Amino acid sequence: ETGVTQSPTHLIKTRGQQVTLRCSSQSGHNTVSWYQQALGQGPQFIFQYYREEENGRGNFPPRFSGLQFPNYSSELNVNALELDDSALYLCASSKTRIDEQFFGPGTRLTVL
Amino acid sequence: AQTVTQSQPEMSVQEAETVTLSCTYDTSESDYYLFWYKQPPSRQMILVIRQEAYKQQNATENRFSVNFQKAAKSFSLKISDSQLGDAAMYFCAYRIRDDKIIFGKGTRLHILP
Secondary structure, eight states, X not given: OOOOEEEOSEEXXXXXXXXXXXXXXXXXXXEEEEEEEOTTSOOEEEEEEETTEEEEEOSOXXXXXXXXXXXXXXXXXXXXXXXXXXXXXXXXXXXXXXXXXXXXXXXXXXXX | OOEEEOOOSEEEEETTSOEEEOOEEEOSOSSOEEEEEEEOTTOOOEEEEEEXXXXXXXXXXXXXXXXXXXXXXXXXXEEOSOOGGGOEEEEEEEEOTTSOEEEOOOEEEEEEO
């Protein structure tokens, strides 16, 4: 059984650019959650997708948006990148909204 | 507001010894879940142990156990017979049903050989 995978592993962008991060959920999982982990901090919830619909959102501006596809993989898009967006972005998938979340290895985004 | 507080930014323990990591949380809910996650340098967040608030019995997973004090809103993690592979960031976390997971700021655990 393949676990949660994320791509790319690392990414460097400049301020003002746009970025797309990808997450493949574990087989049989229909829910994907995204978290932002700034250096030295715990992860902070961005949003969750359940069966292709957004199901809850944290305190992040609208320039953070997402998608979930019919195969339950997901994308996180960030527009107009700011320096403070530099962080590790974690994706987690679960069988349903209430089940255990399994995390991917994350994408390290650096904004210059 | 729901918050999770880990008051120990860093801790060290001698290999084979026992260490306890502290966590307190704030909530007005009665039904929730508590977790301890481990994040090694590889960055992958791994679930160590989970506790349902309605269960009075403390959860255990091999060398890992918790002390869950619901009235005090305290949820500490005890690691017995510490091993070099236990070195990592440990995050205490809280969740209500299908809501988001709220994490603490973490405790970095060093294992001294």
